[in-house]
Amino acid sequence: xxxxxxxxxxxxxxxxxxxxxxPAILADAFKRSGxxxxxxxxxxxxxxxxxxxxxxxxxxxxxVHVLPNTAGCHSVREAVTTAQMARELFDTNWIKLEVIGxxxxxxxxxxxxxxxxxxxxxxxxxxxxxCTEDLVLCERLVEAGCRVLxxxxxxxxxxxxxxxxxxxxxLRAHFPDLPLVIDAGLGLPSQAAHAMELGYDAxxxxxxxxxxxxxxAMAEGFALALRAGRLGYEADPMEPRDMAAPSTPVLGRAFx
Amino acid sequence: MTGAVTIRGAGVxxxxxxxxxMARGISVTLRDPAxxxxxxxxxxxxxxxxxxxxxxxxxxxxVMRLGQEAADWWEAQGVEVIRRGSLVVTLxxxxxxxxxxxxxxxxxxLLTGAELAALEPHLADRHDRALFFxxxxxIDPRAALLHLRKRLQEAGARFEQTDAPPDGPVIDCRGLAxxxxxxxxxxxxxxMVVLRAPDVSLSRPxxxxxxxxxxxxxxxxxxxxxxxxTQIESGDRWRASVRSVMELLSAAxxxxxxxxxxxxxxxxxxxxxxxxxxxxxxxVRGGTIHANGLFRHGFLLSPAVARMTAALVxxxxxxxxxxxxxxx
Numbered sequence: 001x002x003x004x005x006x007x008x009x010x011x012x013x014x015x016x017x018x019x020x021x022x023p024a025i026l027a028d029a030f031k032r033s034g035x036x037x038x039x040x041x042x043x044x045x046x047x048x049x050x051x052x053x054x055x056x057x058x059x060x061x062x063x064v065h066v067l068p069n070t071a072g073c074h075s076v077r078e079a080v081t082t083a084q085m086a087r088e089l090f091d092t093n094w095i096k097l098e099v100i101g102x103x104x105x106x107x108x109x110x111x112x113x114x115x116x117x118x119x120x121x122x123x124x125x126x127x128x129x130x131c132t133e134d135l136v137l138c139e140r141l142v143e144a145g146c147r148v149l150x151x152x153x154x155x156x157x158x159x160x161x162x163x164x165x166x167x168x169x170x171l172r173a174h175f176p177d178l179p180l181v182i183d184a185g186l187g188l189p190s191q192a193a194h195a196m197e198l199g200y201d202a203x204x205x206x207x208x209x210x211x212x213x214x215x216x217a218m219a220e221g222f223a224l225a226l227r228a229g230r231l232g233y234e235a236d237p238m239e240p241r242d243m244a245a246p247s248t249p250v251l252g253r254a255f256x
Numbered sequence: 257m258t259g260a261v262t263i264r265g266a267g268v269x270x271x272x273x274x275x276x277x278m279a280r281g282i283s284v285t286l287r288d289p290a291x292x293x294x295x296x297x298x299x300x301x302x303x304x305x306x307x308x309x310x311x312x313x314x315x316x317x318x319v320m321r322l323g324q325e326a327a328d329w330w331e332a333q334g335v336e337v338i339r340r341g342s343l344v345v346t347l348x349x350x351x352x353x354x355x356x357x358x359x360x361x362x363x364x365x366l367l368t369g370a371e372l373a374a375l376e377p378h379l380a381d382r383h384d385r386a387l388f389f390x391x392x393x394x395i396d397p398r399a400a401l402l403h404l405r406k407r408l409q410e411a412g413a414r415f416e417q418t419d420a421p422p423d424g425p426v427i428d429c430r431g432l433a434x435x436x437x438x439x440x441x442x443x444x445x446x447x448m449v450v451l452r453a454p455d456v457s458l459s460r461p462x463x464x465x466x467x468x469x470x471x472x473x474x475x476x477x478x479x480x481x482x483x484x485x486t487q488i489e490s491g492d493r494w495r496a497s498v499r500s501v502m503e504l505l506s507a508a509x510x511x512x513x514x515x516x517x518x519x520x521x522x523x524x525x526x527x528x529x530x531x532x533x534x535x536x537x538x539x540v541r542g543g544t545i546h547a548n549g550l551f552r553h554g555f556l557l558s559p560a561v562a563r564m565t566a567a568l569v570x571x572x573x574x575x576x577x578x579x580x581x582x583x584x
Contacts, residue, residue, distance in 0.1 A: 021314040023442075023489075024533035054442030055489035058532065157467060213360055 001036075002179045002201040004148050005094070005126040009065060011036030012196070012226045014181065015219065016206025018071075023058045025215050030062050033219035038064050039096055039204065041071040042086045056089065067128060069096035074103075076116045083120055095120060096128040096150070096183075106156045110137045114144050121145030130183050133167035135174055142178065149175065150183035150204065153195065157207040159187025162194055172199045189218075189225030196229025197237070261569060262287060262422040265430035266415065268299035268397070268554040269547055271404040272562035273429055275333060278411050280570055286408070289419040293401035298431045299554050301448055301524045303474050303484045304397035305461050306330070306556055307342050309363035309389045316535055318577065319553055320362075322560035327393040329559035334407065335400045337393050340460040343367075343376065344387040347510055353465040354385060364389045378457050378512065394461050394474055397555055427565060428546040431529040432491065438539070441549055443491030443527030446484065447500040451508070453518035454479035464511050471507035480521065483508050487552070496525040528552055536561050537580040538568065545569070547578075 001008055014037040020026040030038065038059055042052075059066060068086035073079040076099060083095040099116050101109025108131050117127050121144055129141050133151040141149060151171060154160035162168060163185065172180060182195040183204040192203045205222060212218035261277060263270045266288035274284045290296045308323030331337045344364070346354045358364060364387040373380035375388070409415065419433075428434055435441045458481070464471045474482045486500045501523055508515040530551040531537050538561065539546040547565045550557055564576035 022316075022530075022532065022534035027532070051443070051445070051490040051492035054491055058442075 002181075004128070004179055007065070009036040009202075010034070011223070012202040012230060013037075013219075013223050014039060014067065014202055014204040015209060016204065017041075017059055018206055019210035020215055023055065026210075027058070027062060028216040029209055029219035030064065032216045033209075033223040035219065035223070036064055037067050037204075038062055039067045039069050039206070040090070042068050042089060043070065043072050043082050065094070066090050066092060067094050067096050068092065069130075070098045072100070073098060074100050074109075076112045076119070079112070079116045080119050083116075083125060084123075087125070093124055094126045094128065096130060098130045108132055108152070110134065110140075113137070114140045117141055117144040117146055128181070133164055133171050135167075135171060138171060138175065142175070148179040148181065150181045152184040153182045153191065153203075154185025156184040158185055159208055160185055161187060161191035162198075165194075165198070168195075168200070169198055189221040192222050193225040193229030193232070196226055197232050199233055202226075259283070260285070261425050261427055263427045263429055264288075264421065265428065265433070266290075266293070266405065267297040267429065267431055268302070268401060268558045269550055269561060270427075270429035271401060271408065272329075272558040273427055273547060273565050274408050274413055275404060276562040276566035277569060278408065278413060280566055282566075282569065283412065284408070285414040285416060285422070287416045287418055287420070287422060289417065291417050293398065293405060295524075298526045298528055299401055300398060301446065301485075301526045302397040302554050303448070303461070303472060303482055304395045304400070304555055305342065305472065305474055306337070306393040306395065307389065307461065308556060309361050309392060310342060310344065310463060311553065311556065312362070313357055313360045315553070316533060318535060319557065322577075323553065323556040324391075325563075326556050326559050330395055330400060330555070333400075333404060335395055335403055337395055338460070339393040341388055341390040342392040342394070342461040342463065343372070343379075344389070344463045344465060345372075345379070345383045345385075345511070346465045350466060351385070353467065354387060357465055358387055361387075361389075363391050376458055376460070376462070378514075379462070382512070392461075395555065396476055400555065424543070425569075426544045427569070428544055428548065430548065432493070432527055434529065434546065434548045437541075437544075438531075438537075438546060438548060440531050441529050442489075442531075443493065444530050444551065445486065445488040445490040445492050445525065445527045446552070447486040447488075447496045447504065448482060448484040448524045449501060449504050449508075449520065450476075450522035450524070451481050451483060451515060451518040452479050452521050453481055453515055455514040455517055456481070456512055462511065464507055466507060469503040469507045471504060471511070473508060473511065481508075481515075481518075485552070491527050492525075493527045494525060496523045528554075536578050538565055538576050538578045539580040539582045540568070541582050 013035040015035040070079040070082040099112040154163045179201045181202045262285045266286045306326045312320035367386045369384040372386040461474045531549040534551045567573040
């Protein structure tokens with residue numbers, strides 16, 4: 001199982017906690033999928049004087065690792081302040097760092113991301129950066145102190161799956177020992193299985209589960225797909241080839 | 257528990273429960289810290305849509321089933337119920353949202369652009385498809401609250417302006433204030449805007465599906481429209497954020513540019529009282545019945561909750577559907 005900043009988690013599935021029909025269904029999704037990490041947005045739900053307390057108590061009661069995020073932050077300063085607030089609220093130095101660079105596609109701002117990652121690492125945070133699959137950006141993030149990378153599959157909430165297989169594969173090859181998590185863009189379990197087959201360590205989902213007609217069933221579907229994909233990866237799959245190879249021996253069959 | 261009952265909280269639940277009890281010949285005293293329905297209560301900020309089928313897209317099944325009682329109930333109380341259905345539309349690039357909404361709801365039919373234009377001429381040429389929920393209705397929630405209160409008063413109900421818990425049989429119909437005895441109750445913040453847009457004419461609630469900024473618009477008559485509502489996991493009842501208001505206004509503007517010329521009449525905010533499954537609960541604990549947690553379905557589900565609560569009081573039915581096993 002993946003190890004993030006010296007903490008081993010029990011599942012390859014991380015779930016976001018926004019947009020569910022109700023907290024009861026959210027809890028059900030966690031239970032049925034066995035997801036090991038819950039990401040929580042601090043910014044929007046904060047509303048000043050700990051007004052989001054009741055909801056956060058529900059998240060804590062899930063009994064999983066809490067990974068607060070800086071969702072919705074569009075600048076370095078905003079992201080840093082939000083991270084500091086999250087550390088106090090959740091008593092954790094883990095932070096999923098989002099610095100959004102484009103309002104429509106919610107694409108990460110690579111320049112702001114590196115800067116914020118450096119500041120937060122210096123302040124003792126364990127940074128989980130939401131990034132693109134750009135190799136150079138990822139190198140900079142590692143130089144800034146990130147020990148996990150979270151490239152997108154596709155833009156947040158689109159459900160388009162893995163948009164750049166080549167890029168994701170070369171990222172995996174380039175960082176063989178770093179935990180890599182597909183963050184954002186997945187819509188179907190098969191896409192999560194594919195991420196596992198590429199050797200990724202985990203996936204993070206929110207919309208795909210929360211906005212499914214039956215979120216708990218979808219969460220379980222993803223958990224099963226992750227297991228299938230990971231087994232496929234670990235089993236060292238055959239190489240594709242052009243020549244057909246019969247799986248049943250033809251020996252003994254009459255010549256026709 | 258018969259004869260005389262005290263109800264704590266004179267919001268939509270309290271007033272509906274009082275009405276059901278009075279109808280069964282039980283005399284009622286309502287206690288509320290405020291003198292009359294108003295801005296202090298969550299019910300004041302409601303949309304007033306009686307839209308059980310649309311709500312069914314995310315709500316649990318009882319909301320859709322029991323919500324269908326609401327329109328008749330309000331009408332029987334003498335409240336003006338506008339039965340013109342409701343419409344669901346999307347912006348052009350989100351048309352798949354409409355397909356998904358249609359798959360996950362019942363009680364609708366698909367309209368062509370021309371059919372939509374016939375129903376709502378001001379939406380003509382703006383959408384080529386819409387879902388029409390013909391069986392849905394809407395009311396003016398503030399008028400409904402004031403009307404129920406007046407009607408109860410005329411029928412002999414007593415109103416006491418106090419927060420103090422009374423002696424004797426009690427029904428707790430408070431909103432978030434009931435957190436003091438129901439720790440599972442949480443606030444879900446909602447922000448709304450009221451606009452006066454004389455250039456826009458709509459005769460039924462319109463829902464705009466949007467992946468980020470969903471919106472509904474309820475016409476209140478005389479060119480007044482209520483825009484709602486955000487849904488944020490927070491118990492904050494006082495601060496409407498710029499972002500939320502901006503999102504509501506942008507969505508309205510995208511629905512019809514004439515909203516750009518509208519006058520902002522009111523910006524409202526409160527927190528809906530909700531349990532973890534976002535369904536109401538009726539909890540019996542000692543001499544008190546708690547009927548709370550109506551979430552965003554105050555006007556839609558209070559009639560059913562009131563009927564169940566009254567049946568519990570008169571012992572017609574001691575196991576109502578929303579009965580909650582109390583282990584607290």
